Amino acid sequence: MSQAAIPTDPPPQADASASHLDSFSYDDAICRMFMSAMFIWGLVAFLVGMILAIQLPFPYIPGTDIPTNFNLEWFTFGRLRPLHTNAAIFAFAGNAIFAGVYYSTQRLCKTRMWSDLFSRLHFWGWQLVIVAAAVTLPAGITQSKEYAELEWPVDLLIAVVWLGFFGVNFLMTLLNRRERHMYVALWFYIATIVTVTVLHVFNNLVIPVFGPGLVKSYPVYAGVQDAFMQWWYGHNAVAFFLTTPFLGMMYYFLPKAAERPVFSYRLSIVHFWSLVFIYIWAGPHHLQYTALPDWAASLGMVFSLMLWMPSWGGMINFLLTLRGAWQKVASDPILKFFVVAITFYGMATFEGPMLSIKSVNALSHYTDWTIAHVHAGALGWNGFLAFGMMYFLLPRLFQAKLFSPKLANLHFWLATVGILLYIIPIYVAGITQGLMWRAMTETGQLAYPDFVETVIAIKPMWMLRILGGGCYMAGALIGGVNLYKTWAARPKTYDVPVIQAAPLSKLEGVPEAKPEPTIDGVADIAKTLNVWATGWWHRKWERLPIRFTVWVVIAVVVASLFEIIPTFLIRSNVPQIESVKPYTALELYGRDIYVAEGCYNCHSQMIRPILAEVERYGEYSKPGEFIYDRPFQWGSRRIGPDLARVGLTRPQAFWHAEHFEEPDRIVPGSIMPPYPWLFDKEIDWRSLEKRMRAINLLHGGEAYTEEQLTNAEAHAREQAERIAAQIETDGGRGGLSEKQVVALIAYLQRMGTDLNAPPEAPAEEPALDDATASLHTTPAEGGE
């Protein structure tokens, strides 16, 4: 029915008995706004994704020497990739969530949203966040934590919009609802609002650095601790931003579109509680690092498996909802989109736990396997649900027939082919590269010692991905035609049905009372259980959204605390390494450039204790090496080689300078983009002291001495001049001592060298031609 005719709501029910009716209507305008925003930002996310997909295999326009970042700093891979992920997650999926939540919540609660003003503040506030992201991320203003890149002013805005506008509006709507029972979709929404707030706040605790033109902060966590916080966030953000709200929407829109209730409501309840109670604990990868005994870690594994059951239970529940309606699925694009979304949900929830198995992870981590996994989830699960929902909403919100079901079907097929063309080559690329990295010859040497060989091998797969992404985006554009044309056919004024119904409070004559036990002649405890099992308390309780919310908060916060607190204690558990020292002023500045340029999008800084990895990159990383790393830069994808020990393997400043200018000239076949602006932009000497003072504050004043702080600029200039001279002597460019490239090189030269650095050498040895030797003693010279 959905696309063939203008759907009409069932006529409002007349209630003969009630004399105290009040009238209300649903706010569909806000749904129209969020849905349009979802579509537009979706296109932006796809477009940026396409640019990245092209930039990777083609760092230069073929046959020319014009780089595909056009030598523009804001158009380069490291800066655009966070824009892509943030646009996909917070702009596309985010607006999809809000469109779906506003539409379904009003109808499930049989009431209008509590405040039209809050709805609008929420809408415009969120769009402002997105615009701020679109401006700051390409400008290199970033915290560099994946999916939490936005800097502190934007983070504050997010907190206000999410909790202050969205959260309050939503909760007040629940309080004013006219339906006693809160349908399970609403539970998923509550959990989303609560958990995302907790995640956002704890992962973004930072100390800002103030200065002219400076939007910069350092996290209160360092190194290993920072990494744990980030991946606690990352793990749960996927669960509570990309999973729970979408599950809630599926539990609403699937029955709506299929015109039949969900197959098993019981199962949907179990599905919900398993996510709230178990998901946060589940990742055995989290439990591994806490000092839990074996049996507890095993319980964690059991939890993981138990999580797998309700996920698949949920999937089966969705699919069985369509039993007897498969005829309809064949003809209805909405249901088709939903079925594929459900399938990808099942696939992703199966693959997720699998990727956390150690032996699988050893192969998959840092490869394109992860990228394929997240795109199966984002394009398949989130994308298909969002577009299915869009086709459901179009005729209802614009009160006009869907322009063309045929085009909707074309959209469906293009998108399906697009996903497959994307993920299959990228799975192949991931596994291929993973195997090449670890391949050893019979004599125990790396089979592919040149990293770039493993990149060249997967370039064809990357080219196929461009095709896949292109299909998916073409599908979305066709969806845009449908959206536009349906919108264009809207009536002059929208018909706003007024519904009359009594407020719930008037009906609440009888409060839920504790029933008498129905069994006799048994022990008291059995009677108690019998009464309890009637569930009267839960019925009473779920009518109280506030209390319900409080319980969800408690469950989430308690589980989170038990995960987070050990990571705080880890600080004391990280074995101190005597030779690990704070970065010098120049190195710190260089590190901040590394963060701003988004080098972590292509490079890891974490050598795992795996034979092939130690062989390739050097001694494996120790937790104690990262204590001054704010933020940590372990990375998640090795598009380029690990850099944790690059200071040992490539000590020469000249090499780096040449490499940054034109990587492909130094390493033929390289896909690293050129960084010409690093040779033009000047070091902001004035900011050095401020940066160091912020770091010092976080280290209880023990990182730098007062002398090092006040003379930061002088020390830094000295080190910069040394490096610049080195580059010039070796035949490179001259006059670089004021340029950012020198600071970045200073940082690279330092990386990984502390571990085996000689302890506090008296600075008597004359500077050799190896610049690093003298650099090490710089912080000590300051009188540490």
Place this chain on the structure above:
Amino acid sequence: MFKDVLRAMDFTLLSQIALVLFFLVFVAVVIRTLLRPRQEMDRQASIPLSDAPVEPRGPEAQSHE
């Protein structure tokens, strides 16, 4: 200071207790869900199907339908 207190606690014991508690609560919720009467489940499952309130919505709703 707060940190010292935390450090002094045997944290792993606490986590184990919490883990078990969560597990038990979850099992309890599952059992209770399975025990809920069928009509109640059916009524609740049908809430999305109508955009207007379906009467009766009062406490008696559970026993009707």
